[in-house]
Amino acid sequence: MIQKVLFWGDSITDGGRLKGRENQWDLNHQIGHCYAYLISAGLGFQYPRRDFRFFDRGVSGFRVSDLYAHLHEDVLPLRPDCVSILIGVNDCLQKFREGVGGSPEWFAQTYRLVLKELKKQLPGVSLILCEPFSLPVGDIGEDYSRWRAILEPLQAALPKLAEETGAVFVPLQKPFEDACKLRPASYWIWDGIHPTVSGHALLAREWEKAALPLLLSQR
Numbered sequence: 001m002i003q004k005v006l007f008w009g010d011s012i013t014d015g016g017r018l019k020g021r022e023n024q025w026d027l028n029h030q031i032g033h034c035y036a037y038l039i040s041a042g043l044g045f046q047y048p049r050r051d052f053r054f055f056d057r058g059v060s061g062f063r064v065s066d067l068y069a070h071l072h073e074d075v076l077p078l079r080p081d082c083v084s085i086l087i088g089v090n091d092c093l094q095k096f097r098e099g100v101g102g103s104p105e106w107f108a109q110t111y112r113l114v115l116k117e118l119k120k121q122l123p124g125v126s127l128i129l130c131e132p133f134s135l136p137v138g139d140i141g142e143d144y145s146r147w148r149a150i151l152e153p154l155q156a157a158l159p160k161l162a163e164e165t166g167a168v169f170v171p172l173q174k175p176f177e178d179a180c181k182l183r184p185a186s187y188w189i190w191d192g193i194h195p196t197v198s199g200h201a202l203l204a205r206e207w208e209k210a211a212l213p214l215l216l217s218q219r
Contacts, residue, residue: 003218006055006078007036008067009086009130012194012203013058031056035195036084038204043212052215055080063090064110065102071114076121082215083118083125084207087111088132089193092150096140104153108161115165126218127167128211130203131158133176135185140192147192170210175202 007013015032023029031037031054040054057074059066064087075083094101102110118125134151136144155173162169179188179202188199195203 002051002053003082003215004053004055004078004080005040005082005084005215006057006075006080007031007039007084007086008075009058010062010090011058011060012089013056013086014060015056015058017056017058019059032058033200034058035200035203035207038200039207042204042208043215047216050216058086061090062087063094064088064107064114067114068110068117071117071121075118079122081124081126081218082128083122084128084130084211085114086130086132088151088154089134092132092147092154093193095150096143096147104157107154108157111157111161112164115161115167119165126214127162127165128170128207128214129158129162129167130170130207131155131172133172133189134192135176135180135189137186137189137192141185168211168214170207172203172206175206 013034013036015034015037017032018026018029031040036054036056036058043052044054055078067085067087088107091101091107115127118127132151132154134140134147140147159169161167176188176199188196188202190196
């Protein structure tokens, strides 16, 4: 039985993947150089009889409102069995750098609308919600207390949204902070937001830890 797993979010998920119908022939570059690639490669190798089909629909610069706007274009036509979402840092960046953007309540409400629409249009779909994360590197690190004040309310919304919708929640902030006990923050995230290769491996490990039992339980 085919299991379609779709990764959705911003540049962390995009990973420089090729986009557009003209590039669909190039099967080597449909999933970007990111955690989604590592997960799809690892699970595809470990469970060839499961017939997983992985899709990457991350778009650099996306905020939660962009997910809602592009749901019918990017996700629904593929009819995925599972949708994994990682979103939030661009919502924070807009407020951090430009001083504008929605409130944490607006973020949570818009995210909730995305999840409700997914459940409505794709009955039986499984949802995986990944916590947005950061480390004190780059311009974010120069004013990290202000950045954290913007990010933390969005992080706090994720477990609640997961509970409301029966989704799997993937905590990521603490694993990245714990990893800094082994190597500096810049080893894991090069600009405060985007993981390095090692950071993507950490993300993939945490994702599999939280989400793999769900995938393997489905038939």
